[in-house]
Amino acid sequence: MTSAVMSLLLFSCGSSNRKSGNQSTTESEQEMMKAIDVPSFDADSAFQYTKDQCDFGPRVPNSQAHKACAKFLANKLRSFGAQVTEQAVDLIAYDDKMLHCVNIIGSYKPESKKRIALFSHWDSRPFADHDSDVKNRHTPIDGANDGASGVGVLLELARQIQKKSPEMGVDIVFFDAEDYGAPEYYKGEKKDEYWCLGSQYWARQPHVSDYMARYGILLDMVGGKDASFYYEYYSMQYASKLTKKIWSVAKELGYGRYFISEDGGGVTDDHVFVNQLMHLPTTDIIPYQANNKHSSFGSTWHTLNDNMSAISVETLKAVGQTITTVVYREQ
Ligand SMILES: [Zn+2]
Numbered sequence: 001m002t003s004a005v006m007s008l009l010l011f012s013c014g015s016s017n018r019k020s021g022n023q024s025t026t027e028s029e030q031e032m033m034k035a036i037d038v039p040s041f042d043a044d045s046a047f048q049y050t051k052d053q054c055d056f057g058p059r060v061p062n063s064q065a066h067k068a069c070a071k072f073l074a075n076k077l078r079s080f081g082a083q084v085t086e087q088a089v090d091l092i093a094y095d096d097k098m099l100h101c102v103n104i105i106g107s108y109k110p111e112s113k114k115r116i117a118l119f120s121h122w123d124s125r126p127f128a129d130h131d132s133d134v135k136n137r138h139t140p141i142d143g144a145n146d147g148a149s150g151v152g153v154l155l156e157l158a159r160q161i162q163k164k165s166p167e168m169g170v171d172i173v174f175f176d177a178e179d180y181g182a183p184e185y186y187k188g189e190k191k192d193e194y195w196c197l198g199s200q201y202w203a204r205q206p207h208v209s210d211y212m213a214r215y216g217i218l219l220d221m222v223g224g225k226d227a228s229f230y231y232e233y234y235s236m237q238y239a240s241k242l243t244k245k246i247w248s249v250a251k252e253l254g255y256g257r258y259f260i261s262e263d264g265g266g267v268t269d270d271h272v273f274v275n276q277l278m279h280l281p282t283t284d285i286i287p288y289q290a291n292n293k294h295s296s297f298g299s300t301w302h303t304l305n306d307n308m309s310a311i312s313v314e315t316l317k318a319v320g321q322t323i324t325t326v327v328y329r330e331q
Contacts, residue, residue, distance in 0.1 A: 038328040039160040043317035049076070050144060050152030050223060050316070051308055053122070058140035059147065060126045061099035061177055070102050073122060073174055076155055081162040082106030082172065085207040094182040094194035101176035103198045105207045108161050112169035116327055117216035117280065118157070119270055120150030121178030121198065129183035130295065130302035137185065142307040145300060146179065149223030149311060153320045157327070166328045171213065175199040175270050178220075192268045199270035203277035214330070215242045216282030218271040222319040224298045225312040228257075229319075230264025230288040234272050239281035246283065249325050255318040264288030265296055285319060 052072065057065035070086070077084050087103040104122065109115075124143025128136045142148075154172045161170060176198035182190045193200070216239075221227070235243045250259035271282040288296050300306040 036329055037164070038325045039164055041160065041317060041320035041324045042156055043313045043320055045159065046149075046152045046156040046316045046320055047223075047311060047313050048152075049155040050148045050311055053148040053151060054142045054144050054308055058126070058142060059122060059124045060140045061101055061123060061180065062097075063140075066123065069122070070104060073104050073151065073155075077104065077106030077158055077172065080106070080155070080158040082108055082158055083110050087202065087205075087207055089201055089205075091177055091197040091201060093177075093180050093197070094186065094188070094191070099177055099180065099197070101198055101201070103176055103202050103207070104174040106158055106172040107169070107207075108165065108171075109169035110208075114167070115169040115171060115213040116330060117171045117173060117213040117274075117282070118154055118323070118327075119173045119175060119199070119216055119218040119274070119282070120154055120220065121147055121176070121196075121270060122151050122174040123147060123176050123179055123198070125179040125302055127183045128302060128304045129185060131304055136304050137183070139304060141302065141304055143179070144308045144311050145221045145224045145298070145306050146302070149221060149316065150219030153219055153222055153316060153323065156320060157324055160324060166330070168214075168327065168330045170327060173202065175202065178270055192272075195268055196270045196273050200273045200277065203273050203280075206278070211278075213280055215239060216271065216274055216280050217242075217246070217323060217326070218269060218274075218282055218284045218286075219319065219323070220269055220284060220286045221297060221301070222285055222287075223311040223316050224287055224300065225310060225315065226289075227287045227298065227312070227315045228260055228289060229285050230260050230262055232264055232284045232286055232288070233266030234269075234275065235283035236263070238271075238275040239283045242281060243283040246285070246322060246326055249329075250318065250322040253321055253325060255322055258315065258318040259322070264290075285323075
């Protein structure tokens with residue numbers, strides 16, 4: 001847990017003010033070249049945090065499990081030294097049901113203007129509307145991958161941040177009610193806005209007024225077996241530089257098998273609302289399997305099989321180590 005991955009910070013020669021003929025590096029370049037100690041991301045710990053959430057049962061808004069897990073997440077972030085904001089709000093679902101929601105935000109170095117925002121949704125889907133068995137389609141899901149995995153990765157990163165602070169201020173934001181969109185069998189109109197209720201609220205009413213960060217990274221379904229992540233359409237529209245940077249870091253770390261530097265699909269996910277409502281350039285790390293018969297998100301998507309048996313420690317490591325490296329290298 002304490003060993004560190006050493007990595008050299010790469011810098012652009014274009015911004016160097018080195019005089020021609022003078023081969024010696026400037027002081028700032030030497031500073032930049034110094035090896036940056038990137039913590040080794042512990043995927044076993046991320047796996048455990050993923051399981052801890054599932055152990056509450058499906059985290060569907062208005063349920064006991066949802067309430068208990070919210071408390072667990074806020075306490076966990078606090079125990080890792082974050083300044084925690086619990087943004088409680090009632091939001092209206094597609095079927096006019098009132099949902100008691102809470103976005104949970106853990107901030108590090110809240111005074112710093114240099115910030116990175118990291119997002120994941122913590123609720124789980126109220127209905128397994130894509131389950132192969134019709135009888136299951138009204139049953140809520142564990143959401144081990146769809147929800148808990150991203151939160152698990154970010155909790156482990158929070159634990160690392162407490163041990164060794166990166167240069168940047170970091171906000172870890174757990175959105176509620178991402179997955180309360182109208183089910184497949186719903187007869188009424190299915191609007192994009194029925195999804196991502198927590199992030200829409202946060203993007204309009206951030207926990208800090210005039211909130212801004214250098215960029216945002218959303219993790220969604222980042223623990224699946226055989227996951228592969230492609231450039232997502234809206235991420236490329238709004239944050240192509242960031243997206244390409246993350247994918248190239250992953251490749252450099254040896255995770256090119258997971259992070260494929262090619263275009264994938266477009267997804268209405270929390271990052272779309274953060275990009276459009278808040279203009280915070282945000283990318284989405286989300287699986288894309290073009291040839292999967294069930295869904296491009298993988299075989300367990302919105303089924304009862306999205307439980308802990310669907311989670312791979314290796315995938316959590318690939319995503320977690322990549323994000324950790326991106327965060328610690330940022331100056
Ligand atoms: Zn989902």
